[in-house]
Amino acid sequence: MSDQAFVTIKNAAKSYGTLEVLKDINLTVQRGQIVAIIGPSGSGKSTLLRAINELDPLTSGEVWLEDVQINKKLPHRQYEAHVNQVRQDIGMVFQHFNLFPHLTVRGNITLAPRMLKGLSEADANKLAEEQLAKVGLSEKIDEYPSRLSGGQKQRVAIARALAMKPKVMLFDEATSALDPELVEEVNLVMKQLAEEHMTMIIVTHEMDFAASVCDRVLFMDQGVVVEEGPPSVIFQNPENERTRNFLRKHLSR
Amino acid sequence: MGLDFSVVPGFFGVLLMGAGWTVAITVCAGLLSFFGGIVFAVVALYGHWSLRWPFRGFAFLFMGTPLLLQLFLIYFGLIQIGIDLPAFVAGVIGLGLHFAVYNSELIQASILAVDKGQYEGARTLGLSRGQTLRKVVIPQAVRAVVPPMGNNMIALLKDSALVSVIGVMELTLAAQQAISRTYRPFEFYLAAAFCYYIVNLALEAGLRRLERRIAASR
Numbered sequence: 008m009s010d011q012a013f014v015t016i017k018n019a020a021k022s023y024g025t026l027e028v029l030k031d032i033n034l035t036v037q038r039g040q041i042v043a044i045i046g047p048s049g050s051g052k053s054t055l056l057r058a059i060n061e062l063d064p065l066t067s068g069e070v071w072l073e074d075v076q077i078n079k080k081l082p083h084r085q086y087e088a089h090v091n092q093v094r095q096d097i098g099m100v101f102q103h104f105n106l107f108p109h110l111t112v113r114g115n116i117t118l119a120p121r122m123l124k125g126l127s128e129a130d131a132n133k134l135a136e137e138q139l140a141k142v143g144l145s146e147k148i149d150e151y152p153s154r155l156s157g158g159q160k161q162r163v164a165i166a167r168a169l170a171m172k173p174k175v176m177l178f179d180e181a182t183s184a185l186d187p188e189l190v191e192e193v194n195l196v197m198k199q200l201a202e203e204h205m206t207m208i209i210v211t212h213e214m215d216f217a218a219s220v221c222d223r224v225l226f227m228d229q230g231v232v233v234e235e236g237p238p239s240v241i242f243q244n245p246e247n248e249r250t251r252n253f254l255r256k257h258l259s260r
Numbered sequence: 261m262g263l264d265f266s267v268v269p270g271f272f273g274v275l276l277m278g279a280g281w282t283v284a285i286t287v288c289a290g291l292l293s294f295f296g297g298i299v300f301a302v303v304a305l306y307g308h309w310s311l312r313w314p315f316r317g318f319a320f321l322f323m324g325t326p327l328l329l330q331l332f333l334i335y336f337g338l339i340q341i342g343i344d345l346p347a348f349v350a351g352v353i354g355l356g357l358h359f360a361v362y363n364s365e366l367i368q369a370s371i372l373a374v375d376k377g378q379y380e381g382a383r384t385l386g387l388s389r390g391q392t393l394r395k396v397v398i399p400q401a402v403r404a405v406v407p408p409m410g411n412n413m414i415a416l417l418k419d420s421a422l423v424s425v426i427g428v429m430e431l432t433l434a435a436q437q438a439i440s441r442t443y444r445p446f447e448f449y450l451a452a453a454f455c456y457y458i459v460n461l462a463l464e465a466g467l468r469r470l471e472r473r474i475a476a477s478r
Contacts (some may be wrong), residue, residue, distance in 0.1 A: 060384055062380060062383070062384065087388065087389070091383075091386050091387070091388050092386070094383065094384055094385065094386040095385070095386035097384070098384075099380075099384040101377060101380065101381065103377050104377075104381075105375075105377040105378060105380060105381030106381070107378065107381065107382075107396055107400075108400065109399045109400050109403060118382075118385070118387075118395060118396075119382075119385035119386060119387060122387065122391055122395065123385070123386050123387070164381075167385070168384075168385070171385060171386065
């Protein structure tokens with residue numbers, strides 16, 4: 008695997024008034040790398056993830072995807088066009104799925120490819136079938152989201168994001184809202200993506216999953232990256248006291 | 261004096277004509293209240309403050325004063341400043357604007373009720389603001405707004421009786437005319453009530469059908 012930088016975050020900072028939620032964060036993710044971000048609630052991990060696709064723009068600092076700066080300062084109209092363009096390359100999966108309830112599974116998956124990439128109905132349908140097969144839900148193509156379980160919804164949400172053929176996938180606590188017995192089916196889909204060398208940045212509370220799938224783990228607390236390294240180091244031999252305290256609480260469960 | 265419904269068929273034509281005008285005014289005012297409601301909602305949600313504030317004042321005026329008074333103002337009041345509207349037009353404008361304000365409140369609420377996650381889900385796929393509104397937010401808002409807006413339309417049909425006071429020959433006034441010729445208020449008011457009921461049944465059936473069609477795609 009090349010060690011060319013793929014996603015780069017430079018000196019990222021974000022504050023709401025006097026409250027600093029991100030303080031001078033630097034992160035480089037290489038192509039095909041899988042990075043987990045862990046840390047207590049309010050540590051800024053979701054904010055950092057949401058800064059990558061400009062859902063929560065940074066106050067200062069830079070975010071790059073390959074050689075494109077995502078958070079370029081541009082006049083309003085150009086900025087909107089630019090952001091809409093770069094977001095097509097960044098898939099995102101949310102804690103609460105955010106499926107469109109008025110559309111079928113097929114409609115959810117084909118909406119963006121049809122509108123943004125001009126796919127024909129036939130091509131879009133084929134794409135939806137492929138992506139659904141990948142997440143193991145082919146038979147649900149004509150169902151509405153309300154008829155799916157949480158795990159199935161999240162797998163559809165992943166298929167919807169993948170249908171845009173993103174370069175990187177962001178997961179914002181993708182399994183946190185699921186019943187325990189539904190977590191595994193989503194984790195399996197994510198593992199499968201990992202095997203296909205999808206570049207992924209995963210905010211998670213599931214330490215076992217982070218340990219088994221990720222190449223690198225970042226521990227964040229109070230807006231800074233306290234410690235980072237391979238999971239073997241972070242989970243078995245963390246240097247920092249804050250990391251140790253956090254893991255003690257989470258691993259003992 | 262006993263009831264004698266045998267006088268009613270003689271005025272069947274008058275009542276039917278009145279019912280026709282009631283339907284006409286309801287349809288016209290309904291359309292005005294629907295499209296006006298959309299325009300008002302867009303102004304209230306997305307308009308510049310220089311439009312939004314006058315609109316709020318206007319909305320309070322229409323919601324905080326009696327419809328009857330509004331009709332008097334539009335029909336009798338505007339003549340003084342040189343605007344002489346036919347009674348039917350004045351009635352449509354009064355009823356239409358009054359219900360447009362209520363419809364606008366419903367539309368705003370239904371758009372604001374769409375979860376923030378829906379915007380985020382659409383925008384992260386790369387959809388623009390406009391595309392997100394058109395393909396994701398508005399279709400969901402429409403589903404939420406149809407049942408309460410249907411209730412408004414039923415209320416509008418019933419309140420259309422008020423335009424009788426500015427001389428529109430609709431169902432209520434038609435009944436009154438029949439009464440002034442026969443002195444049979446009970447029979448003719450009952451007949452008029454029956455007509456309103458029939459028209460309302462038809463309207464409700466239409467609304468139910470619309471709701472079913474929308475619910476099917478959920």
